[in-house]
Structure formats: C-alpha cells, structure tokens
Amino acid sequence: MATMISRVQSGLRTATKPIAGKLQQHTQKLGEEMANGAELDQLIRAALGGLGYEF
Numbered sequence: 001m002a003t004m005i006s007r008v009q010s011g012l013r014t015a016t017k018p019i020a021g022k023l024q025q026h027t028q029k030l031g032e033e034m035a036n037g038a039e040l041d042q043l044i045r046a047a048l049g050g051l052g053y054e055f
Contacts, residue, residue: 045055 048055
C-alpha cells in the first residue's frame with residue numbers, strides 16, 4: 001500500500017511540472033494581453049473624446 005501511495009505521489013509531482021510551466025506561460029500571456037487591453041482602452045477613449053464623447 002505504501003509503495004502504491006509513493007508511486008501516485010511521484011506521478012503527481014511529475015505531472016505538475018509541465019502544468020506549472022504552462023500555468024506560468026499562460027499567466028505571463030494574460031499579463032501581456034491585459035496591458036494591451038489597457039492601451040487599447042486609452043486609445044478608444046481618446047478617439048471618442050475627439051468626437052465629443054467623454055467618459
């Protein structure tokens with residue numbers, strides 16, 4: 001039973017390494033996308049402000 005548990009634990013540690021790497025990549029990409037979104041928001045607000053719409 002203990003051997004089986006250690007194999008499962010070992011498998012979980014191995015399985016989480018790729019997941020952790022993917023999570024880090026997705027988190028970084030999300031940060032980049034959010035920054036781009038904020039920049040686009042500013043551009044849209046400026047363009048609408050030029051047309052007389054203020055937020």
